[in-house]
């Protein structure tokens with residue numbers, strides 16, 4: 001048997017065609033992903049899945065560490081970050097160009113609230129370009145660049161971050177990771193007072209902490225100038241009058 | 242600026258020696274009181290090696306919290322082969338309830354600049370960054386004015402004091418996160434990166450800012466350096482206690498007064514507490530929070546502890562930010578520990594599991610205790626979890642953040658039990674639902 005192919009001319013082609021014909025009549029294996037979800041074994045290790053905690057909250061904090069750490073930058077995400085802000089993200093421009101289109105977002109079936117689209121709105125590139133020029137397009141000055149951008153726009157428009165990414169050669173994930181880390185940088189125009197207070201309460205800012213500390217001490221720090229007024233002291237049951 | 246508390250007669254003044262100057266940025270006035278004498282001695286008399294040797298002989302330890310030997314860091318940085326070395330003065334002052342570093346910068350910017358210049362001279366660095374919190378605008382302004390004045394007079398700059406060495410001092414403002422106080426985080430922020438700690442070793446003294454050997458030093462540490470060079474190591478060693486010589490700034494929130502004071506290291510904690518006055522009539526001292534948000538909650542029985550790095554650690558607190566918060570009987574230890582832990586959990590950087598999830602779970606135990614929704618075994622869980630966080634933490638933040646709850650467990654077990662077993666808050670602060678009433 002093993003000798004046959006070498007002595008009968010054309011037998012290889014016949015065998016190959018036979019295989020093709022056999023497969024042709026077998027059921028198709030193509031899965032129309034993403035319209036049709038793929039059947040993935042639960043133990044499959046390459047599966048990307050975000051887990052939920054016991055309270056039903058997503059455990060992923062959109063901290064972007066996986067995106068930043070991934071050596072081939074295939075991880076990317078959109079969602080609510082810990083400050084309750086929605087963001088749609090993309091990796092390096094050349095990898096994810098198509099996904100920037102609105103239609104691509106729609107096709108992906110992700111819920112994209114309207115404000116997200118505003119991030120794609122045209123903006124004043126000259127301002128950002130001047131800021132980058134002043135800092136030599138050097139990613140080492142990313143923080144001062146972001147601060148200057150926020151000073152110019154009142155917040156950090158995603159399109160500005162995108163431009164900084166393109167022009168300085170810094171990955172978007174890294175810029176977003178940096179910008180979202182620092183409490184004084186924001187991605188939306190200054191919020192209404194109520195929203196601001198809510199964010200402050202959640203982020204335990206210095207002022208919030210001092211106020212809570214003052215309240216917790218129950219007046220143990222009387223005469224202190226630096227502790228904020230104890231407006232939030234809860235009424236005590238049978239405490240001091 | 243916070244008030245500077247009057248300290249008892251006989252306490253030495255090293256860091257706040259120039260407090261009360263009409264204009265702290267006035268270089269001529271500062272020179273009259275000895276500014277830049279230390280740098281002159283380093284450059285003219287001691288040389289780099291001699292300078293490090295003098296600091297070593299003084300036994301100076303870092304005032305940023307951990308109390309590492311300063312000379313050891315300098316020697317490592319000087320001995321690591323490199324083309325560029327850096328000195329970073331840490332004046333960030335992460336703890337919102339302590340203004341020690343800010344007060345020092347505001348009262349004596351020249352001491353910080355001079356100390357940083359001496360460090361740069363000692364290790365062979367050309368670039369010095371003094372990092373300050375951007376929101377401390379007065380400190381930033383004074384520091385910048387002082388750097389300009391000192392550069393104009395050639396104390397620092399291209400040819401510092403005619404030594405032929407370039408020592409360029411730059412003020413860098415940072416803001417936006419508690420963690421920026423941690424040295425590896427600070428270095429990343431100065432380089433425009435996300436503020437998350439790096440594994441140590443390598444310590445910054447070997448590989449720090451832009452991979453160069455970097456000495457990161459608290460501003461109080463640096464401000465002690467010129468004094469040591471002028472008054473000699475022996476005089477410095479005579480102040481303080483044992484292997485913790487010198488003085489340190491404390492931020493006391495006392496019964497009657499609050500403010501910053503300079504205390505010799507090794508001062509018994511009760512002397513520090515007394516700086517803040519006596520309890521109001523009918524009130525008693527209940528506890529002292531030593532070390533800021535990650536500090537330990539100590540009972541009155543531990544007040545004889547000397548205020549040193551090692552002694553405070555031994556009783557479950559730490560020097561930390563220098564913050565000493567006096568708590569009277571109106572406060573509830575459970576509520577306080579809950580609040581401090583919640584702050585630490587919220588400010589943790591999120592890089593590692595102990596920091597991102599461990600601290601959150603510890604904070605939740607505190608919240609369960611104060612709302613009376615504890616589950617059986619919560620105290621065991623607390624001890625286990627804390628041990629795990631301490632064992633596996635990447636940076637010191639998560640390790641220290643276990644201290645409020647753990648010291649509460651250690652010293653105020655009765656109060657914890659009242660919450661846990663009887664659903665009562667003895668101080669009447671928390672509102673625990675009584676177990677059994679609902680279930």
Ligand SMILES: Cc1cc2nc3c(=O)[nH]c(=O)nc-3n(C[C@H](O)[C@H](O)[C@H](O)COP(=O)(O)O)c2cc1C
Pocket residue numbers: 302303304305306307308309311331332333334335336419420421422423424425457458459460462463636637638
């Ligand atoms: C969470 C955290 C916050 C810190 N905050 C400060 C700070 O605000 N200022 C400071 O000087 N050191 C701070 N440190 C200590 C620094 O990491 C570092 O040890 C110090 O600046 C070194 O200077 P020293 O040797 O002079 O103490 C902090 C450490 C941790 C873990």
Ligand code: SF4
Pocket residue numbers: 059060061062063064065066067
């Ligand atoms: S973004 Fe952060 S939390 Fe979310 S999956 Fe990646 S590493 Fe985990």
Ligand code: FES
Pocket residue numbers: 420438588589590591592593596597634635636637638639
């Ligand atoms: S705070 Fe995140 S690793 Fe220490």
